[in-house]
Amino acid sequence: MSELERYYRVLELEPGATLEEVNQAYKDLVFVWHPDRIPNDNPRLQKKALEKLKAINEAREKLRSFNGKRQTIYHSPPTPHKKPSANTSTPPKQNTDLSGKDFSRANLSNKDLSGRNMSYANLSGADLSDTFMHKVNLRGANLSEANLFRANLLLADMREANLRSANLIGADLSGADLRGADLTGARIRSGDRLLVKLIGANLAGAIMPDGVIHS
Structure with missing residues (x-):
């Protein structure tokens, strides 16, 4: 097989x-x-x-x-054969390195950002609802006040990420590395019910929504 x-x-x-x-x-x-x-x-x-x-x-x-x-x-329309010239350029490949980029207040809802390097990117206030971010690198990224409603962050690297006041309701952070992340004021509960998936997540040293440092 x-x-x-x-x-x-x-x-x-x-x-x-x-x-x-x-x-x-x-x-x-x-x-x-x-x-x-x-x-x-x-x-x-x-x-x-x-x-x-x-x-x-x-x-x-x-x-x-x-x-x-x-x-x-199979579905691209045929293009006439042209003799290569000095001005012919190759289309750029999909950019997987987005480290340090400014996406503040951007609408990234339902996007597939899996495997991208977004370390230290500015995603403050961005709409990341229902976004697929499997194994994304968000180390040191600014996600303050971002909307991560139902975002798939399975196995994401979120070490030292700023998640202050972020909406994490319905997000899946199973297996994510959240060591040293700041979740102060982040929305993770409805009443007493935890609404974020944290199965296997590493929270060592993370600042939890209530300000307590996770041991």
Whole structure:
């Protein structure tokens, strides 16, 4: 079985499934395997659910990339052959290094920023609701007052990130590295109910919403 076939199998799809089918299968499996659906007193199943989520996220990410390339190959209109000239330039590749960039107040809702390097970027007040940020590097980033409602931050690097007064309701930070992050005043609860997924997250030294430093 090829690596590509394995990713389809992870999402319980037949090889060659469409991007729409990939996205739907991803949503269905995340719903089934989300740690919130597993009893808290069953650490074995909690660990298994987290491993499943990692595999599901990786499969979706790889198949989205593959489907995007396939559509470019098969659906791009033919272009007339031109003799190369000195002025011909290669289109820039998708920029994965966004470190230090200014995205303050930007609308990044529903974007796929997985795997990007956004360390020390300014995302203060940005709308990141429903944004896919699997394995994103947000080390030292300014996310103060950002809207991270239902954002997928699985395995994100958020060390020393500024999350003061950020909206984290519904966000998934499973396996994220939050060491030294500042969450003062961040929204993570509704009443006494915690509404942020923090399964396996590293919170050592993080300043929690109530100002207490997590040990």
